Amino acid sequence: xxxxxxxxxxxxxxxxxxxxxxxxxxxxxxxxxxxxxxxxxxxxxxxxxxxxxxxxxxxxxxxxxxxxxxxxxxxxxxxxxxxxxxxxxxxxxxxxxxxxxxxxxxxxxxxxxxxxxxxxxxxxxxxxxxxxxxxxxxxxxxxxxxxxxxxxxxxxxxxxxxxxxxxxxxxxxxxxxxxxxxxxxxxxxxxxxxxxxxxxxxxxxxxxxxxxxxxxxxxxxxxxxxxxxxxxxxxxxxxxxxxxxxxxxxxxxxxxxxxxxxxxxxxxxxxxxxxxxxxxxxxxxxxxxxxx
Amino acid sequence: xxxxxxxxxxxxxxxxxxxxxxxxxxxxxxxxxxxxxxxxxxxxxxxxxxxxxxxxxxxxxxxxxxxxxxxxxxxxxxxxxxxxxxxxxxxxxxxxxxxxxxxxxxxxxxxxxxxxxxxxxxxxxxxxxxxxxxxxxxxxxxxxxxxxxxxxxxxxxxxxxxxxxxxxxxxxxxxxxxxxxxxxxxxxxxxxxxxxxxxxxxxxxxxxxxxxxxxxxxxxxxxxxxxxxxxxxxxxxxxxxxxxxxxxxxxxxxxxxxxxxxxxxxxxxxxxxxxxxxxxxxxxxxxxx
Numbered sequence: 225x226x227x228x229x230x231x232x233x234x235x236x237x238x239x240x241x242x243x244x245x246x247x248x249x250x251x252x253x254x255x256x257x258x259x260x261x262x263x264x265x266x267x268x269x270x271x272x273x274x275x276x277x278x279x280x281x282x283x284x285x286x287x288x289x290x291x292x293x294x295x296x297x298x299x300x301x302x303x304x305x306x307x308x309x310x311x312x313x314x315x316x317x318x319x320x321x322x323x324x325x326x327x328x329x330x331x332x333x334x335x336x337x338x339x340x341x342x343x344x345x346x347x348x349x350x351x352x353x354x355x356x357x358x359x360x361x362x363x364x365x366x367x368x369x370x371x372x373x374x375x376x377x378x379x380x381x382x383x384x385x386x387x388x389x390x391x392x393x394x395x396x397x398x399x400x401x402x403x404x405x406x407x408x409x410x411x412x413x414x415x416x417x418x419x420x421x422x423x424x425x426x427x428x429x430x431x432x433x434x435x436x437x438x439x440x441x442x443x444x445x446x447x448x449x450x451x452x453x454x455x456x457x458x459x460x461x462x463x464x465x466x467x468x469x470x471x472x473x474x475x476x477x478x479x480x481x482x483x484x485x486x487x488x489x490x491x492x493x494x495x496x497x498x499x500x501x502x503x504x505x506x507x508x509x510x511x512x513x514x515x516x
Numbered sequence: 517x518x519x520x521x522x523x524x525x526x527x528x529x530x531x532x533x534x535x536x537x538x539x540x541x542x543x544x545x546x547x548x549x550x551x552x553x554x555x556x557x558x559x560x561x562x563x564x565x566x567x568x569x570x571x572x573x574x575x576x577x578x579x580x581x582x583x584x585x586x587x588x589x590x591x592x593x594x595x596x597x598x599x600x601x602x603x604x605x606x607x608x609x610x611x612x613x614x615x616x617x618x619x620x621x622x623x624x625x626x627x628x629x630x631x632x633x634x635x636x637x638x639x640x641x642x643x644x645x646x647x648x649x650x651x652x653x654x655x656x657x658x659x660x661x662x663x664x665x666x667x668x669x670x671x672x673x674x675x676x677x678x679x680x681x682x683x684x685x686x687x688x689x690x691x692x693x694x695x696x697x698x699x700x701x702x703x704x705x706x707x708x709x710x711x712x713x714x715x716x717x718x719x720x721x722x723x724x725x726x727x728x729x730x731x732x733x734x735x736x737x738x739x740x741x742x743x744x745x746x747x748x749x750x751x752x753x754x755x756x757x758x759x760x761x762x763x764x765x766x767x768x769x770x771x772x773x774x775x776x777x778x779x780x781x782x783x784x785x786x787x788x789x790x791x792x793x794x795x796x797x798x799x800x801x802x803x804x805x
Contacts, residue, residue: 240587241688248713250642253613256605256608256612256613257609258609259605259606259609260606260609260613260614260622263602263606263684263688264625264626265679265683266684267625267626267629267681267685268625268629269542270637270640270641270643270644271629271632271637271640272682273640273643273650274640274643275640277643277650292609301632301705327533327534327537328534328535329726330530330531330532330534331530331531331533331534331535332530333530334527334528334530334534335531336531337527338527338528338530338531340528340531341525343697346531348789348793349538350534350538351792352542352648352789353538353542355785355789356742356782356785357738357739357742357743357759357781358739358742359742359744359759359762359763359778360546360549360742360778360781360782361542363549363766363774363778364542364545364548364549364778365541365545367545367548367549367552367771367775368541368545368548368549368767369545370545371548371563371771372544372548375622382741385542387541388537388539388542388659391534391537392523393536420673424647445631449633449634449635451635451745452744452745464636465633465705466640468636469635469745472642472749473748473749476639476642476643476646476649480639484633484636484640486744487632487633487636488632488633488636491631491632491633491796492628495628495631513739
């Protein structure tokens with residue numbers, strides 16, 4: 225009778241080794257493997273094509289492939305508009321990440337530690353902005369700022385918009401971590417004579433640091449990539465996604481492929497960094513589910 | 517808890533900044549949008565505070581608006597159903613047919629697109645399917661077609677394909693988180709008790725991974741309702757969704773007219789969230805990043 229390859233069951237017992245399996249198990253395994261491979265191809269083929277043609281020579285983005293050349297990378301890096309957009313994007317992302325991390329971490333403390341009434345209600349209120357489609361956030365904030373308050377649109381209005389959908393992530397992640405370690409650690413510190421501020425600085429903050437860093441990195445990633453909210457709230461300036469949008473709205477250009485490849489590299493670096501920091505924290509103590 | 521109750525207010529100050537942010541940048545703007553949706557504009561496109569249902573009436577009596585709204589709901593439903601339909605076997609493959617090590621790597625590979633630029637993932641498809649994109653140019657080069665085919669892009673199909681591509685990682689992640697905790701010996705038990713595999717799947721597995729399915733559904737359905745970029749870039753005139761309409765109203769300075777459908781979507785999403793709140797596992801999706 226066909227057998228599945230040995231794999232630990234949820235209780236650590238190799239259940240599958242000891243059990244007879246239906247005759248369909250073999251074909252099904254191969255079908256699912258093929259399917260998995262097909263899905264991964266579907267996910268990565270467009271990205272691979274995009275990266276490949278960033279090294280293409282000349283204007284066209286089609287086979288036969290001519291190159292490799294760095295022509296489009298040189299053009300992209302010499303493009304003043306693009307660089308200006310990138311600088312704006314980075315500025316917004318840094319301001320957003322900083323503010324979101326501060327506001328979000330404070331809120332997480334308030335949520336988990338202050339014995340606040342209706343913590344679930346607050347959780348829902350905090351999560352609402354990330355559950356609603358971004359176009360509604362951008363639109364309503366634009367109407368409010370432009371019509372009711374009368375603030376001129378600028379990068380600061382973009383920052384406000386971005387704070388709305390980044391801060392909730394920081395709150396969720398830090399709150400999960402904060403409720404995931406025993407308070408006895410703090411009580412022990414207090415017993416040993418540490419002031420609340422000292423306990424916070426030497427016990428609590430080091431324990432939740434990986435969550436804070438992860439939250440900040442998520443904020444950076446989301447902010448730097450955001451299109452629709454920025455689209456509504458930006459003034460005369462531009463950001464990188466907006467610049468790319470104006471370039472691709474009417475067609476395909478290898479220059480955007482080059483920018484895309486560079487952004488991909490940047491994202492992977494940030495993700496790798498985040499994973500490294502998060503796993504560094506995990507070694508300290510296994511966090512509960514949801515603490516990244 | 518009782519000893520902690522007294523100085524409660526004083527210890528709640530850390531919630532103040534987020535409260536200000538939410539009230540002034542989210543709840544008040546949303547409320548204002550709702551109010552505007554019941555007001556009207558004069559001939560110079562100034563907003564006039566006259567209470568009226570005109571904006572809603574216009575929306576519900578205009579065939580184009582209604583059709584677009586219906587199509588947006590249908591598109592969101594289709595992307596959600598097909599996405600989950602693909603995510604279950606995919607997550608099954610990850611959980612059952614890969615070694616721990618490969619599973620970790622493949623899971624990472626599934627998540628990475630989720631964190632890479634959304635705009636660029638849509639663009640990647642435009643570059644393949646578009647008028648001057650890879651597929652058309654290649655087919656023309658081979659002499660199969662003589663001019664750029666409109667079958668490939670700028671229609672509903674291309675919008676569906678790209679949305680599926682963009683949101684599949686969400687679905688896969690949510691389903692995986694559920695399926696990973698599923699005890700597969702239950703399926704064997706069901707079969708030992710005489711249930712055919714299909715019934716074991718429907719009656720045992722599906723109910724137990726329901727939270728994952730609902731989370732996946734919410735995380736795909738809601739963003740698709742508000743999709744602007746994908747229909748704009750690969751949808752052409754045929755692939756227009758409700759967000760494009762809303763945006764056009766605002767561009768034309770008809771804020772109350774656009775606020776009405778925007779409020780409808782917001783209300784619809786809120787109802788969905790309330791109905792399914794028990795199953796939502798936001799942390800599962802967030803924490804995997």
